[in-house]
Amino acid sequence: MYSGNLEVKRFIEENTEIVRAHLTPEIGLRLFTPACRFWHERPELWPFSDPFWAIYWPGGQALARYILDKPETVRFKRVLDIGSGCGASSIAAGMSGASRVLANDVDPIADIAITMNCELNNMKPFPVLSRNIIGTEPARWDVILLGDMFYEEELADGLHHWLRKCIRIQGTQVLIGDPGRSQFTRHAIQRQLEKMAEYELPDTTKEENYGLSTSTVWEYRP
Numbered sequence: 276m277y278s279g280n281l282e283v284k285r286f287i288e289e290n291t292e293i294v295r296a297h298l299t300p301e302i303g304l305r306l307f308t309p310a311c312r313f314w315h316e317r318p319e320l321w322p323f324s325d326p327f328w329a330i331y332w333p334g335g336q337a338l339a340r341y342i343l344d345k346p347e348t349v350r351f352k353r354v355l356d357i358g359s360g361c362g363a364s365s366i367a368a369g370m371s372g373a374s375r376v377l378a379n380d381v382d383p384i385a386d387i388a389i390t391m392n393c394e395l396n397n398m399k400p401f402p403v404l405s406r407n408i409i410g411t412e413p414a415r416w417d418v419i420l421l422g423d424m425f426y427e428e429e430l431a432d433g434l435h436h437w438l439r440k441c442i443r444i445q446g447t448q449v450l451i452g453d454p455g456r457s458q459f460t461r462h463a464i465q466r467q468l469e470k471m472a473e474y475e476l477p478d479t480t481k482e483e484n485y486g487l488s489t490s491t492v493w494e495y496r497p
């Protein structure tokens with residue numbers, strides 16, 4: 276139905292709203308809001324897979340806030356953002372002076388949305404990779420970012436194992452943003468986390484994520 280990138284871009288423009296009411300108002304993002312048609316529409320009419328990229332997840336919000344507040348975390352560094360969604364953590368890394376940013380999301384529509392969000396923030400779009408690289412040979416990244424990526428047990432297990440390898444082989448720093456999801460708080464990775472920062476979520480995010488009120492940035496130190 277939507278064969279080319281231009282058509283997808285138009286669809287995204289027509290079905291999202293530019294939002295700044297989140298933890299990083301300096302970053303504008305095209306997101307789903309109650310003003311958008313598909314917020315109320317029957318889900319089966321949505322033409323793509325679940326639009327995770329149209330939501331700014333609490334974990335990603337905390338991570339991007341942390342990077343903007345502490346730009347030295349990424350400045351002059353090579354940064355990989357796994358499960359980049361709307362791309363906010365990658366954009367925060369770019370704004371904070373990272374020497375290289377790679378956004379990675381297996382949803383090809385997210386890849387287009389990320390490029391649009393870069394343009395919206397007057398940022399030269401960085402490369403976006405839609406291949407699953409979890410479990411592959413660790414590459415030379417100084418920092419790996421993961422916003423709200425521990426939402427499924429199998430994914431969490433795969434990430435845990437692979438991130439440990441990235442740290443051991445490449446000395447990569449791993450930062451995780453999570454609002455306290457059970458798949459994360461009950462996971463074995465909990466024993467090797469250091470708390471870096473905790474943020475109160477904005478009211479709109481609290482309303483959209485019933486039961487969550489804060490989001491935390493952790494460093495994984497196996």
Ligand SMILES: C[S@@+](CC[C@H](N)C(=O)[O-])C[C@H]1O[C@@H](n2cnc3c(N)ncnc32)[C@H](O)[C@@H]1O
Pocket residue numbers: 327328330331332333334335336357358359360361362363364379380381382385406407408409421422423424426430
């Ligand atoms: C809960 S969303 C978080 C998005 C963003 N990091 C944020 O915090 O706003 C998870 C994202 O991970 C992506 N994803 C799931 N499995 C993945 C994988 N194996 N590799 C890369 N991305 C993946 C999904 O497509 C989705 O966009």
